[in-house]
Each structure stands twice: as structure tokens, then as C-alpha cells.
Amino acid sequence: MSFGVRREPNPDPNDERIAPAVQRTPGTPKVSGQEPGAQKEQDWVDDRWSQMDVGPAFASNLHLPDGSVIAKALTVQLPGESRSCVAYDLATGTLRAAWSGGFLKFDATRFGLMGGQKPAVKPWLVNPAKAGFPGAKYRYLGLRRAGSRVLLEHEVNGAKLQEIVSVQGSGPHPRLIRHFSAEGVTSPLPISVGRTPEGAV
Numbered sequence: 001m002s003f004g005v006r007r008e009p010n011p012d013p014n015d016e017r018i019a020p021a022v023q024r025t026p027g028t029p030k031v032s033g034q035e036p037g038a039q040k041e042q043d044w045v046d047d048r049w050s051q052m053d054v055g056p057a058f059a060s061n062l063h064l065p066d067g068s069v070i071a072k073a074l075t076v077q078l079p080g081e082s083r084s085c086v087a088y089d090l091a092t093g094t095l096r097a098a099w100s101g102g103f104l105k106f107d108a109t110r111f112g113l114m115g116g117q118k119p120a121v122k123p124w125l126v127n128p129a130k131a132g133f134p135g136a137k138y139r140y141l142g143l144r145r146a147g148s149r150v151l152l153e154h155e156v157n158g159a160k161l162q163e164i165v166s167v168q169g170s171g172p173h174p175r176l177i178r179h180f181s182a183e184g185v186t187s188p189l190p191i192s193v194g195r196t197p198e199g200a201v
Helices: none
Strands: 057-063 069-077 084-089 094-100 104-106 117-119 138-146 149-156 159-168 175-183
Touching: 057 104, 069 117, 069 149, 094 159
Parallel strands: 057 117
Antiparallel strands: 057 069, 069 084, 084 094, 104 117, 138 149, 149 159, 159 175
């Protein structure tokens, strides 16, 4: 008695008559489950993340208009009709940018996971990367809600700082106010205020 092996042709992954191995749930991309070789980059373009309510603070890598990228950015939405936002560099505690009129733009490439985020509008305040607490030992401790605002906690030279930001006024240069409370301060703490895109402090 002898046995033979019959080879079947590989199925076409684009053949709609072939049932998917896994039942797709609502929102699953059509390309999901296909062989990687049959997938194209445009199959993974999806901007639904931009339609989500991500809350008052969002951590990401943030691309600024001057071409710089904040690898450890935290963007905070401030309460009020101006829809103002501030962006921190959590590696240094620097308040890097502020803008009014919207939150973030999410890149649709690969569900927003590839291109990072950008400010929704042009910032009216852009600080250099080395602003913040120059020469000090800095550590980001976390954040929490304080009513309608977001409270950040920093450690600078061993002292613990709590910060809440607010914006007053309108126009091209609103007034940005940083409210600090400190605990355990044993020596003066350095802080660099920064500058606007036009160079004003």
C-alpha cells in the first residue's frame, strides 16, 4: 500500500469567499488577519484616536513647529473657553510650549502610534529645551486632578513642588500664570521662565 501527498494551492488572502480565521469585532480593520506580505501601509491609516476623549492630560512624544521633538511630553488642557494647553518635558520639568484654540493633532499613520502628536495650533509660547530648573536635580513625581485643573508634582534639589497652570486674557500673547507650592526647600530654587516665539519673556 502506498500513500501520496496532495498539495493544495495557497489561498488568496484577498478572496472574500474565504472566511476569516477569527471573527472580526466592530472597528477591526479589514486587513487584520491577512498575511503581512499582502498588507500595505495605507491599510493601517486610521484617525479614530483623534476623535477620542483622552482626558485633560496626555503623555506622548510631541513634535513642535520648530522641528524639535519632546520625547517625554505631557500636554495638559487648561479649563476655560480659550481651550488653552501647555506642554511639559518630563525629563527636565521644562514648560516647553503653550497654545490656545485646541488640544492635539494625532497622526493617523498606524493608528497614531508612529508619527507622534503636534499642537493643534501654532504655540504662542515656545521655551528652549534647557529652560525649566537649570543646574538643578529634577525628577517628575506625577499628576492628579484638582477640581477642573491638573496638578503636577515635581522634585527639585530634594524639595517637592506642586504646580497648577492658568491662562488669563486672549489675543496673540495671553498671560500664563504658574502657581507653585513648595515643601522641604533648603536653598533657592532656580527656574527659567522662557520666551515667546517672537523672543519676548
